[in-house]
Amino acid sequence: MTYCLAMRLDEGLLFMSDTRTNAGVDNVSTYRKLHVFRPDDQRLFVLQSAGNLATTQEVLDRITRDLTGPGPSLATVDHLFEAAIYLGELSAATAARHEATLGTGATATFILGGQVGTDPPDILLVYPAGNYIRASDDVPFLQIGEAKYGKSYLDLAVRSNAALNTAAKIALSSMVSTAVANLSVGPPYDIGIYDRDSFELRHARIDGDSPYLARLSATWSEHMLAAVHALPSLEPGDIQVLSPDHD
Amino acid sequence: MTYCLAMRLDEGLLFMSDTRTNAGVDNVSTYRKLHVFRPDDQRLFVLQSAGNLATTQEVLDRITRDLTGPGPSLATVDHLFEAAIYLGELSAATAARHEATLGTGATATFILGGQVGTDPPDILLVYPAGNYIRASDDVPFLQIGEAKYGKSYLDLAVRSNAALNTAAKIALSSMVSTAVANLSVGPPYDIGIYDRDSFELRHARIDGDSPYLARLSATWSEHMLAAVHALPSLEPGDIQVLSPDHD
Numbered sequence: 001m002t003y004c005l006a007m008r009l010d011e012g013l014l015f016m017s018d019t020r021t022n023a024g025v026d027n028v029s030t031y032r033k034l035h036v037f038r039p040d041d042q043r044l045f046v047l048q049s050a051g052n053l054a055t056t057q058e059v060l061d062r063i064t065r066d067l068t069g070p071g072p073s074l075a076t077v078d079h080l081f082e083a084a085i086y087l088g089e090l091s092a093a094t095a096a097r098h099e100a101t102l103g104t105g106a107t108a109t110f111i112l113g114g115q116v117g118t119d120p121p122d123i124l125l126v127y128p129a130g131n132y133i134r135a136s137d138d139v140p141f142l143q144i145g146e147a148k149y150g151k152s153y154l155d156l157a158v159r160s161n162a163a164l165n166t167a168a169k170i171a172l173s174s175m176v177s178t179a180v181a182n183l184s185v186g187p188p189y190d191i192g193i194y195d196r197d198s199f200e201l202r203h204a205r206i207d208g209d210s211p212y213l214a215r216l217s218a219t220w221s222e223h224m225l226a227a228v229h230a231l232p233s234l235e236p237g238d239i240q241v242l243s244p245d246h247d
Numbered sequence: 248m249t250y251c252l253a254m255r256l257d258e259g260l261l262f263m264s265d266t267r268t269n270a271g272v273d274n275v276s277t278y279r280k281l282h283v284f285r286p287d288d289q290r291l292f293v294l295q296s297a298g299n300l301a302t303t304q305e306v307l308d309r310i311t312r313d314l315t316g317p318g319p320s321l322a323t324v325d326h327l328f329e330a331a332i333y334l335g336e337l338s339a340a341t342a343a344r345h346e347a348t349l350g351t352g353a354t355a356t357f358i359l360g361g362q363v364g365t366d367p368p369d370i371l372l373v374y375p376a377g378n379y380i381r382a383s384d385d386v387p388f389l390q391i392g393e394a395k396y397g398k399s400y401l402d403l404a405v406r407s408n409a410a411l412n413t414a415a416k417i418a419l420s421s422m423v424s425t426a427v428a429n430l431s432v433g434p435p436y437d438i439g440i441y442d443r444d445s446f447e448l449r450h451a452r453i454d455g456d457s458p459y460l461a462r463l464s465a466t467w468s469e470h471m472l473a474a475v476h477a478l479p480s481l482e483p484g485d486i487q488v489l490s491p492d493h494d
Contacts (some may be wrong), residue, residue, distance in 0.1 A: 009368075016353065036489050036490075036491050037491055038491045061390070091398070108371065129399070148395035148396055148419075148428070149395055149396070149399070151396065151428060152396070154414070154426055155427075156471055156472075156475065157475075158333075159468075159472075160472055160475050161477065165480065165481070166475060166478070168481065169475075169478040169480070169481070170463050170475060170478070173478070177399055180402075181395070181398060181399070191481075191486075192489065193486070200489075201487050201488065201489045202486050202487070202488055202489070203479055203486065203487055203488070203489035204485045204486045204487070206485075212479065212481065212482065212485070215479045216478060216479060219474060219477050219479060220474055221406075223470050223471070223473055223474035223477065224403055224470070224474070225403075225406075225407055226470055227466060227467055227469075227470035227471070228403065228404075228407050228409065228413060228416075228417060230466050230470065231413070231416040231420070231463060231466050231467075232416075232459065232462045232463060232466060233412065233416070234323075234412070234415065234451055235437075235459065238451045238452075238453075238459070239440070239449050239450065239451045240449070240450060240451070241447050241448065241449055241450070242283050242439065242447075242448045242450035243283075244283050244284055244285045
């Protein structure tokens with residue numbers, strides 16, 4: 001599996017990816033799943049990938065080759081949604097070529113984020129079929145891969161109106177709690193921070209044994225345990241001995 | 248779907264079940280998924296169910312009929328694991344009778360907890376195939392149905408060495424966070440509290456609009472937002488502009 005997430009905030013965009021790949025628990029490796037393309041100084045694209053590793057690598061290679069070719073590419077699209085369509089076509093076509101031998105196991109799912117010219121920065125999810133959706137205004141984040149364990153943290157980022165740097169800490173917390181629960185998600189973690197109109201991506205790679213991660217976990221732990229201590233008690237009148245019955 | 252959980256603590260056992268059933272999002276109903284059997288004053292069994300509603304109801308009806316019959320039943324078993332084997336056989340046989348028409352869609356999964364005589368209280372998970380596992384010493388809880396969203400709360404209960412009443416609050420928090428994320432899990436919620444050697448189950452039913460639930464959520468929210476505020480910042484030296492590349 002994989003866990004990648006992206007958030008759209010007023011100040012810009014936030015990306016977080018794990019790096020674990022596996023072909024079974026006895027065959028685990030580390031690959032970057034956060035990629036950046038900057039065809040010129042008015043276009044920045046960030047790609048996060050989940051799914052078949054061979055398909056994602058071929059798609060990335062084709063994107064790179066297309067940048068200097070005559071056809072459509074990330075250097076020619078005028079809007080982010082056009083990049084999503086282009087990426088979706090590449091991805092679906094690549095998976096289709098392997099369908100006879102691999103079935104649906106060769107598909108990949110992407111998050112595509114970034115900014116093109118004067119359009120606002122945005123994040124889109126590109127499905128294996130090649131179609132896409134964007135993050136909503138109410139839920140301005142996207143997840144691919146193992147999305148369930150860490151989702152509540154992202155809700156929290158939205159509820160707290162987090163700024164970009166705070167969102168990065170929350171996203172990392174979401175990642176760590178997912179990695180604890182699912183062995184197929186693991187460190188190091190790649191954080192990408194995109195400041196609106198900057199057309200460059202600030203990046204940090206966090207190792208699993210980083211002292212920073214330990215401090216982050218300790219802070220959560222401290223506040224969660226304090227919350228447990230403060231939880232209100234059930235009203236004694238609400239609790240009654242249950243008669244055996246079978247409804 | 249469904250979400251049921253059970254915890255084994257020094258003081259006794261804790262059970263929590265939602266009540267939502269559905270046959271599609273346009274056909275939603277409320278059924279108890281927490282059941283108690285007390286064949287005599289030295290045997291208490293708690294059953295939680297997930298899966299096909301017809302199968303779980305038939306299994307419960309058969310268990311009830313067997314209590315007064317000549318064959319094996321919850322009134323005759325000497326240990327909890329024997330009850331798990333008995334339940335597993337009933338469940339697998341019931342599902343098998345519907346397999347021709349329903350395929351694997353007729354299966355059910357159960358958590359069976361309780362105490363028989365002088366044996367310590369315990370919780371076991373009975374699979375659709377009829378086999379069972381018990382909760383481990385390191386992870387003394389079990390979940391069936393939608394287990395992912397609420398799992399971190401149960402880890403927290405273990406880490407904080409929660410007493411039975413505190414565990415009940417944590418379990419309810421786990422339930423609420425699951426119901427927020429998955430529409431097929433919903434209130435009212437049934438809490439069962441079993442005090443070791445009591446051979447009776449204390450029970451509370453919590454409605455979705457209960458003021459208690461609102462206070463519980465507010466307490467979490469307050470402490471989570473405080474945690475967000477307190478999270479340590481990434482070292483500025485750890486963040487660098489990422490060059491476009493394709494490894």
